[in-house]
Each structure stands twice: as C-alpha cells, then as structure tokens.
Amino acid sequence: MDTSSINLRYTELANTSCCLSCGGAIGYAKPRPGEYCVDLGSGRGTDVLRMAEAVGETGFVYGIDAADGMLETAKRNAEKLEISHVSFLKSDLEKIPVPGGIIDLVISNCSINHAGDKQKVWDEVYRMLKEGGRFVVSDIYAVTPVPEEYRNDPAAVAECWAGAVTHEEYLNTLSKAGFSEISMLEESKPYAKGKVEVVSFTIFGRKEKKCCCCS
Ligand SMILES: C[S@@+](CC[C@H](N)C(=O)[O-])C[C@H]1O[C@@H](n2cnc3c(N)ncnc32)[C@H](O)[C@@H]1O
Numbered sequence: 127m128d129t130s131s132i133n134l135r136y137t138e139l140a141n142t143s144c145c146l147s148c149g150g151a152i153g154y155a156k157p158r159p160g161e162y163c164v165d166l167g168s169g170r171g172t173d174v175l176r177m178a179e180a181v182g183e184t185g186f187v188y189g190i191d192a193a194d195g196m197l198e199t200a201k202r203n204a205e206k207l208e209i210s211h212v213s214f215l216k217s218d219l220e221k222i223p224v225p226g227g228i229i230d231l232v233i234s235n236c237s238i239n240h241a242g243d244k245q246k247v248w249d250e251v252y253r254m255l256k257e258g259g260r261f262v263v264s265d266i267y268a269v270t271p272v273p274e275e276y277r278n279d280p281a282a283v284a285e286c287w288a289g290a291v292t293h294e295e296y297l298n299t300l301s302k303a304g305f306s307e308i309s310m311l312e313e314s315k316p317y318a319k320g321k322v323e324v325v326s327f328t329i330f331g332r333k334e335k336k337c338c339c340c341s
Pocket residue numbers: 127129132133136145146147148166167168169170190191192193196217218219220234235236237240241242286
C-alpha cells in the first residue's frame with residue numbers, strides 16, 4: 127500500500143504529546159524476561175520501550191512504523207534512555223522485515239485499521255509468531271460498513287476511521303490468518319468518528335502449538 131499519507135500525518139504528530147492509542151494493549155500484554163516482541167505501528171516508541179524494560183537485555187523488541195518522524199522520535203527516545211535491545215524499522219505493516227517464527231508477543235495500538243490489506247497484516251502476525259506465541263491488539267471496528275466513498279480516501283484512513291472494518295470482518299480476517307484461540311479483552315461503547323460509529327477494543331489471540339504426539 128502507498129503509505130505516503132500515513133507518513134505525512136504521523137510525521138506531523140511525532141513531536142506532539144497527543145494520545146494516539148485506542149485501547150490498553152500494553153497493559154494486558156505482560157511481556158516476560160527474555161521474550162522477543164513486536165509493536166505494529168509503534169509511533170513514538172513508548173510501548174516498545176516499556177516492553178524492552180520488561181523483557182530485559184536477554185529479550186528484544188522491534189517497533190514497526192511507516193512514518194519517518196515517528197521513527198526518528200522513537201530512536202531518539204531509546205538513545206536518551208540508553209536502551210539498545212530495540213530496533214525501529216521503517217516498513218509497511220503488510221510486509222514486515224522480521225524473520226518468521228521467532229516472536230513471542232505482538233502488540234499493536236490503533237494502527238492496523240490504517241492498513242489497506244488487513245489480511246496481509248494478520249498473515250504477517252501469524253508468520254512472525256512462534257507456536258504458542260500471542261498477540262494483544264487494540265484497534266477499532268466500524269458498527270456498520272464504512273461507505274465506499276471514504277474507504278480509500280487516504281486522509282480519512284489516516285484519521286483512524288475510514289479504514290475500519292466491521293466486527294465480523296475483523297474476526298474473519300483473524301481466523302483466515304490461522305488464529306483459533308481468540309478472546310475480546312475490552313470493548314468500548316460505540317462512538318462517532320469521522321462519518322461513522324466505531325468501537326475501540328483490545329483482543330488477545332495465540333498461535334496454536336502443533337501437536338507432537340508420536341511415541
Ligand atoms: C494512531 S498511531 C498509534 C501509535 C502508537 N501505537 C500509539 O499507541 O501511540 C498509528 C501509527 O501507525 C503507523 N501506521 C499506520 N499505518 C501504517 C502502515 N500501513 N504501515 C506502517 N505503519 C503504519 C503510523 O505511522 C502511526 O505511527
């Protein structure tokens with residue numbers, strides 16, 4: 127997907143303190159010492175740095191973002207805090223330069239709704255996770271489908287509403303990616319955003335371990 131509108135909007139917001147999150151993913155995620163983690167749409171890097179503190183130097187955290195300004199702010203924050211077991215990578219969420227099967231925990235906060243092809247993003251989440259690995263994602267869904275005329279409007283997508291899909295579509299995408307163990311951790315009441323009503327939520331899922339029962 128062309129991420130130039132995302133780059134523009136979020137580079138402008140990189141040095142502000144406005145809240146860009148839509149749920150409490152980091153609070154539920156509970157990274158453990160030694161774990162390898164990824165934050166999709168890592169913004170200013172706050173959640174990456176919190177996870178880095180929790181996993182310690184035997185673990186590692188990747189922050190993925192498409193906005194140059196956000197990546198610069200995040201790197202600067204990591205340097206200030208002298209945290210080196212992190213890496214901020216410029217990438218579209220639809221094709222992530224992290225090897226497959228090495229990640230224990232993927233988190234994301236209010237970012238996946240921006241992606242043009244959400245199936246590709248969730249396929250990437252599945253690919254990166256180890257068997258038994260988990261995700262905790264805060265995002266939004268639209269109460270009714272976003273009208274066609276806004277769906278591909280880059281500015282409206284960058285404003286965190288026009289890219290939203292319905293609850294049913296969201297869960298279908300997860301299940302097509304291969305996730306079967308899924309639970310909703312929190313869900314807001316519907317609220318107006320742009321031209322639609324959306325719900326903010328945080329969802330948990332795990333990549334199943336394949337059975338190994340030959341004796
Ligand atoms: C609403 S902000 C959330 C930032 C951060 N997760 C937080 O909670 O503060 C969305 C972030 O996702 C990034 N983003 C949006 N779409 C993206 C895409 N397709 N590929 C990579 N990053 C994307 C934006 O640049 C921005 O930093």
